[in-house]
Amino acid sequence: MADSSTQVQHPHETSLDHHTQIAEIPETIFPFSFDPKFYISALFTCKNLTQIKQVHTQATVNGILQNLAFANKLLYIYAQFKALDDAYSFFDSMRERDSVSWSVMVGGFAKAGDYRNCIGTFREAIRSGVQPDNYTLPFAIRVCRDTLGLQTGRAIHDLVHKFGLHLDPFVAAALLDMYAKCGVLEDAQLLFYEMPKRDLVTWTVMIGAYAECGNANESLVLFDWMREEGVVPDKVAMVNVVFACAKLGAMHKAKLVHDYISRKQYSLDVILGTALIDMYAKCGSIDSARDIFDRMKEKNVVSWSAMIAAYGYHGHGRKALDLFPMMLRSGILPNRITFVSLLYACSHSGLVDEGRRIFYLMSKDYSMRPDVKHCTCMVDILGRAGRLDEALELIDNMKVEKDEGLWSAFLGACRIHRNTRLVEKAAKSLLELQPRNPGHYVLLSNIYANAGRWEDVAMVRELMTQRRLKKTPGWSWIEVDDQTHQFSVGDKTHPRSKEIYEMLKSLSAKLELAGYAPNTNFVLHDVDEEL
DNA sequence: GTAGGGTTAG
Numbered sequence: 001m002a003d004s005s006t007q008v009q010h011p012h013e014t015s016l017d018h019h020t021q022i023a024e025i026p027e028t029i030f031p032f033s034f035d036p037k038f039y040i041s042a043l044f045t046c047k048n049l050t051q052i053k054q055v056h057t058q059a060t061v062n063g064i065l066q067n068l069a070f071a072n073k074l075l076y077i078y079a080q081f082k083a084l085d086d087a088y089s090f091f092d093s094m095r096e097r098d099s100v101s102w103s104v105m106v107g108g109f110a111k112a113g114d115y116r117n118c119i120g121t122f123r124e125a126i127r128s129g130v131q132p133d134n135y136t137l138p139f140a141i142r143v144c145r146d147t148l149g150l151q152t153g154r155a156i157h158d159l160v161h162k163f164g165l166h167l168d169p170f171v172a173a174a175l176l177d178m179y180a181k182c183g184v185l186e187d188a189q190l191l192f193y194e195m196p197k198r199d200l201v202t203w204t205v206m207i208g209a210y211a212e213c214g215n216a217n218e219s220l221v222l223f224d225w226m227r228e229e230g231v232v233p234d235k236v237a238m239v240n241v242v243f244a245c246a247k248l249g250a251m252h253k254a255k256l257v258h259d260y261i262s263r264k265q266y267s268l269d270v271i272l273g274t275a276l277i278d279m280y281a282k283c284g285s286i287d288s289a290r291d292i293f294d295r296m297k298e299k300n301v302v303s304w305s306a307m308i309a310a311y312g313y314h315g316h317g318r319k320a321l322d323l324f325p326m327m328l329r330s331g332i333l334p335n336r337i338t339f340v341s342l343l344y345a346c347s348h349s350g351l352v353d354e355g356r357r358i359f360y361l362m363s364k365d366y367s368m369r370p371d372v373k374h375c376t377c378m379v380d381i382l383g384r385a386g387r388l389d390e391a392l393e394l395i396d397n398m399k400v401e402k403d404e405g406l407w408s409a410f411l412g413a414c415r416i417h418r419n420t421r422l423v424e425k426a427a428k429s430l431l432e433l434q435p436r437n438p439g440h441y442v443l444l445s446n447i448y449a450n451a452g453r454w455e456d457v458a459m460v461r462e463l464m465t466q467r468r469l470k471k472t473p474g475w476s477w478i479e480v481d482d483q484t485h486q487f488s489v490g491d492k493t494h495p496r497s498k499e500i501y502e503m504l505k506s507l508s509a510k511l512e513l514a515g516y517a518p519n520t521n522f523v524l525h526d527v528d529e530e531l
Numbered sequence: 532g533t534a535g536g537g538t539t540a541g
Contacts, residue, residue, distance in 0.1 A: 072532075073532095075532090076532060079532090099532090100532055101532090102532095103532050103533080104532050106532095107532065107533075108532095133532095133533095134533070135532055135533050136532090136533090137533095138533060138534065139532095139533080142534085169534080170533055170534055171533095173534055173535065174533095174534070174535095176535095177534085177535075199534095200535080201534050201535045202534095202535085203535090204534095204535045204536085205534085205535055207535095208535075208536085234535095235536075236534095236535050236536045237535080237536090238536090239535090239536040239537065240535075240536070242536095242537085243536085243537080246537095269536095270537080271536050271537045272536080272537080273537080274536095274537040274538065275536075275537045275538095276537090277537085277538085278537070278538065300537095301538085302537055302538045303537080303538075304538085305537095305538040305539075306537070306538040306539095307538085308538085309538060309539065310538090312539095335538090335539095336539080337538055337539045338538085338539085339539090340538090340539040340540060341538070341539060341540095343539095343540080344539070344540060347540085372540085373539065373540045373541095374539095374540080375540090376540040376541060377539090377540050377541090378540095379540090379541095380540070380541075403540095403541095404541075405540055405541040406540085406541075407541085408540090408541040409540070409541050410541095411541090412541070
């Protein structure tokens with residue numbers, strides 16, 4: 001293999017600058033050259049696949065392919081232009097490959113979304129005895145993240161340890177992200193606390209990981225800690241912090257974080273802006289959300305959908321619907337999520353006809369076939385309005401697979417309208433769909449209890465015991481004056497528990513005096529301790 | 532030859 005620096009220069013190109021030379025000649029004519037650098041420059045001026053192939057051909061004729069630096073660049077350019085077939089067939093023909101060649105190939109498949117070939121090539125690399133490096137590993141790990149391939153991810157983590165790369169910031173960040181998205185926060189924590197030094201991206205990923213896994217409080221703790229260690233957050237870090245506030249629903253924190261963003265003068269780009277809209281809406285301030293929305297210079301379909309959804313869960317169905325034509329006028333096309341948000345807004349404001357219109361509009365005008373989420377919203381809209389038969393008809397005629405959420409929506413409607421026959425049907429469908437979910441058993445048992453069918457209650461309870469299922473109690477929390485308080489059913493752990501129960505008692509008494517009769521249908525037999 | 536970012540039903 002000739003090294004380009006020691007190779008005798010060809011007389012034709014002695015004093016030429018490669019870039020100007022390429023720019024000045026017609027595309028189809030290539031001068032003779034035997035210098036790989038010349039071909040590498042040529043590759044980076046290519047505007048399309050045809051030009052790349054011309055350089056490839058010329059390089060072949062002049063024997064440049066033997067040069068590994070050139071060959072790797074050629075691979076890279078093919079991958080950049082998403083010509084993975086060309087890249088791979090060339091890769092296959094290479095007589096010599098180094099870790100760069102492998103990582104370009106693995107990364108090429110990863111970026112093209114070809115997960116199977118990405119992991120396949122990675123495996124091939126390991127088998128062929130190449131040392132995986134901090135370039136190749138993150139690509140393979142991110143595939144595990146995107147495919148939720150925890151098992152493969154763990155196997156790769158073992159490899160990482162074997163090669164002593166677990167403290168590399170690129171590798172570690174990829175692993176943290178993978179564990180968090182696969183829902184095993186503990187694994188992410190272990191690795192994170194093992195690291196003596198963490199860079200901004202590592203901190204950012206971990207902040208996002210905690211929020212993602214439902215521990216947004218810890219995200220904010222990490223955010224403070226990160227700054228104490230002298231790591232300065234950037235915009236991407238702030239998006240994760242904002243996301244954590246949204247998850248937490250804590251207005252006090254939300255304001256602090258927004259103040260911080262304003263103080264640091266991070267410009268409100270479309271992503272940070274959208275995250276803030278969502279945060280304010282979920283923390284209860286629809287006006288602040290709208291304020292951000294109005295101040296955003298650039299808005300895309302995600303920002304519009306976020307604002308529509310925000311009005312939706314604040315019960316402002318009309319305002320949500322009004323945004324739709326405005327969005328269209330500004331030249332933004334709706335996506336599937338926009339329609340979910342619109343339908344959701346209808347269901348929470350009782351807008352039956354509008355919901356129906358949107359539902360038909362999406363397939364008629366935008367050729368989008370409603371998926372199970374759209375159908376669930378529609379079932380919810382019809383069901384809440386008491387049109388249970390229509391809702392059931394929609395379910396029966398659905399072409400897409402039915403899931404838990406769909407049956408839950410239907411079941412909710414049946415309970416509101418006290419339709420015992422349909423309630424049972426829905427609960428049984430749920431049970432069939434998810435036989436390991438203890439919640440569904442409790443639900444069915446409550447329904448039987450309600451109807452006085454005690455034998456059926458016993459049967460369902462027995463089934464639960466047999467299958468070793470136990471319902472885990474839910475928690476709720478509320479933020480008061482920068483303090484988060486959390487509660488569970490029958491919970492007496494709060495320091496002011498006594499006062500809280502007394503207050504509840506007096507509230508119930510007042511409600512009763514005002515003529516309110518609580519609907520105990522829904523709570524019957526929910527918790528054993530209360531019986 | 533590398534990384535981390537926003538919206539969605541029940």
